[in-house]
Every structure is written in C-alpha cells, then in structure tokens.
Amino acid sequence: MLWLVLILAVVVGLFVGLLGGGGSILTVPLLAYVAGLPPEQAIAGSLFVVAVTSAVALLPHARRGAVQWRVGAVFGVSSMAGALLGGLVGARLPGALLMVLFAVMMVASAIGMIRGRKPVDPATAPTPLRQSLLQGLGIGVAVGTVGAGGGFMVVPALVLLAKLPMGRAVATSLMVIAMNSAAGLGGHLTGTSLDWSWVLPVTGAAVVGALVGAPLTHRVPQQALKKGFGWFVLVMGAFVLVREGLALLG
Structure with a gap:
C-alpha cells in the first residue's frame, strides 16, 4: 500500500509542476481513500504536501526568471488571509461535510478545466487592485476550508x-499556492494534527514529481493536458460526492 501511495504521490507532484495546480485535488483522495486517513487529517496533510511541493516546483521557474514576484506577493498576501480564515472554519466542520465540499470544488474545477477560457485581450486594462485583493481573499477561503481548488x-x-502569459502565470501561481496552503494548514492545525508517517513520505515523492514536471511546462500542450486532466477530476469528483453525500445523509 505504501508503494502505491508513493507512486501516486509522484503523479501528484508531476501535475503540480506541469500545471501549477492539481496537487490538492489529487492529494486529498490519495490520503483519505488510499492511505486511509480521516478526512480532517487528509485535508491538513494535503495542505502540507502542496505547500512544500509548490515551493520546490517554484525553484526551476524562478531560475528561468518566469516568476512575477511582485504580482505573486500582492495576490498571495490577500489569499493567505482568506486561507487562514478558511482553515479555522474547516477545522471545526464535520469530516463528511468537508469531503462533500471538497467534492463540489473538484467538480467545479473540473468543469473549468474542460471548458477552458477565452484568450485575454492584451489591450484590456489589468484588474483593479481592490478587485484582485478580493479575488485572492475568496480563493484563499476556498483553499483553506477544503484544501482544494x-x-x-x-x-x-x-x-x-496582470495579463501574465500562461507560462509566467503557472510559475507565479506556485508561489501563491505555497503561501495559501501554508496559511490554510495553520488554521486546520487548530483542530487536527498531521500523521507524519504518511505525510512525510508522500511529500517527498510529490517533490520528486514536481522537480520532473516543472521544467516541462513549456514543452507540454497545456490546454490539451488540462482538458484531459479535467475529465479525470470530474469522474473522481462525482465519485467522492456520491460516496460522501450518502455518508453525510446516512
């Protein structure tokens, strides 16, 4: 079982490095259903894994000069505030409800990946700072509460x-995700603890995957990969939603 978890953790890290996301969406089910951790520990453990993995995956992008530090800092600080608040709330919710909310986030993220997004017109003015801070705050609340999305x-x-090109947005997002996850973890640790016997090996394996995936960001067709990953996440999300919804109702 440990070897299966570690192999899947490498895949998690690979997606974090390639796409600047996807780690928490896969890590929570990995820790909850394969490693057998309670939902509260699975979500807290996922936040730790994703924080470390994103920080490590950030390094190759930083060496290439792809990280927009100022943009990431502004967005990341507001997201951290929301993530800490979300973590404090999530630490006090029942495990089954947390997993249902997590599944809803999975389905919403999957639909967004499958549909894609329209190209941004470079002539359009950047988003106002106040709106950007509110966006960061809202994203942080979602990340901190359920550890995903x-x-x-x-x-x-x-x-x-900031009208960042996709490659720079992916690189900078890793900085923001690391900040979010760390803040959300702080909130969750007020109500649960980490099972280090699972969290540390999974983190190590995910870091290996991230170091492999990060240099390949510009060589892999992002949209095709994201759409295929989206369909996989949609199926997984539906499974988790049905399973945990029945448990919550029962």
Missing part, C-alpha cells in the same frame, strides 16, 4: 490580474 483558480486570476 487553489491552482486552477489562481492561474486564470493571474492571467486576468
């Missing part, structure tokens, strides 16, 4: 926020 909301937000 950050990457595939942060990348589009950065494209609209």
